[in-house]
Amino acid sequence: xSNSMEWSIRKAVKEDMGQVASLIKAxxxxxxxxxxxxxxxxxxxxxxxxxxxxxxxLVAEEKGDVQGMAIFYPRYSTWKGRxxxxxxxxxxxxxxxxxxxxxxxxxxxEVCRKEGYRRLEWQVLDWNEPAIKFYEALGxxxxxxxxxxxxxFPE
Amino acid sequence: xSNSMEWSIRKAVKEDMGQVASLIKAxxxxxxxxxxxxxxxxxxxxxxxxxxxxxxxLVAEEKGDVQGMAIFYPRYSTWKGRxxxxxxxxxxxxxxxxxxxxxxxxxxxEVCRKEGYRRLEWQVLDWNEPAIKFYEALGxxxxxxxxxxxxxFPE
Numbered sequence: 001x002s003n004s005m006e007w008s009i010r011k012a013v014k015e016d017m018g019q020v021a022s023l024i025k026a027x028x029x030x031x032x033x034x035x036x037x038x039x040x041x042x043x044x045x046x047x048x049x050x051x052x053x054x055x056x057x058l059v060a061e062e063k064g065d066v067q068g069m070a071i072f073y074p075r076y077s078t079w080k081g082r083x084x085x086x087x088x089x090x091x092x093x094x095x096x097x098x099x100x101x102x103x104x105x106x107x108x109x110e111v112c113r114k115e116g117y118r119r120l121e122w123q124v125l126d127w128n129e130p131a132i133k134f135y136e137a138l139g140x141x142x143x144x145x146x147x148x149x150x151x152x153f154p155e
Numbered sequence: 156x157s158n159s160m161e162w163s164i165r166k167a168v169k170e171d172m173g174q175v176a177s178l179i180k181a182x183x184x185x186x187x188x189x190x191x192x193x194x195x196x197x198x199x200x201x202x203x204x205x206x207x208x209x210x211x212x213l214v215a216e217e218k219g220d221v222q223g224m225a226i227f228y229p230r231y232s233t234w235k236g237r238x239x240x241x242x243x244x245x246x247x248x249x250x251x252x253x254x255x256x257x258x259x260x261x262x263x264x265e266v267c268r269k270e271g272y273r274r275l276e277w278q279v280l281d282w283n284e285p286a287i288k289f290y291e292a293l294g295x296x297x298x299x300x301x302x303x304x305x306x307x308f309p310e
Contacts, residue, residue: 076209
């Protein structure tokens with residue numbers, strides 16, 4: 001509460017990608033997949049900016065530091081049309097409980113309404129109760145009936 | 156076997172979208188979600204062609220008819236970088252067992268290799284055993300630990 005006016009949400013710039021990469025790594029470690037998170041801040045700068053940008057990023061900034069972030073991009077549903085996918089939403093552990101996560105999520109809902117996306121979608125691990133509760137409190141639905149399939153290259 | 160040389164895989168054109176819309180509807184009905192498939196062929200033409208195309212589509216054609224299709228688009232993983240997502244792969248029920256589905260899937264693997272995507276990804280319903288077996292025979296891995304979260308607009 002005491003910090004409620006000291007942070008702001010803004011579009012990420014290249015200089016944020018070091019702190020964003022740290023948050024990605026922290027989330028992967030929490031998800032017990034730390035070794036799977038292979039991208040560096042240089043990869044994020046190369047992939048997230050310029051003509052062929054593969055994602056967009058919002059950051060929650062407090063006193064010049066990135067304390068939280070959301071990475072997202074458009075997808076397409078053959079049932080619903082254009083949707084927005086939230087790839088990662090992370091708030092630094094020490095900065096939780098101040099509303100940064102909710103503010104980032106509400107900013108994405110605003111993007112959906114403004115740009116006409118029919119759905120906001122994401123995934124959570126089935127044991128990640130804090131995340132599930134966070135999203136449920138914001139009016140979300142969860143569906144456990146789909147399996148993720150994949151082939152990774154090079155094999 | 157007797158039909159193995161009579162079909163071909165090619166990039167979809169606008170004129171295919173009527174048959175593609177029928178295959179999307181047929182898959183949604185098989186998945187017991189027929190009412191959720193709301194898009195028309197006009198929506199697919201508007202969304203899948205031109206500068207802001209939201210997806211790509213390959214079709215398996217036999218004697219001038221679309222007998223199967225794959226719809227896909229790029230995504231981004233904060234662990235692996237650029238990936239390719241297979242939204243729908245459908246072969247008309249009467250045309251199964253001829254290798255059309257496998258040919259469409261192999262064409263997507265070729266797209267991944269050529270364009271440098273790190274992963275090919277998709278989802279299947281956990282009770283859809285024929286699909287799971289089809290993908291497993293092609294070397295895929297499945298992961299059941301993620302829940303799909305969503306908010307649909309307007310609420």
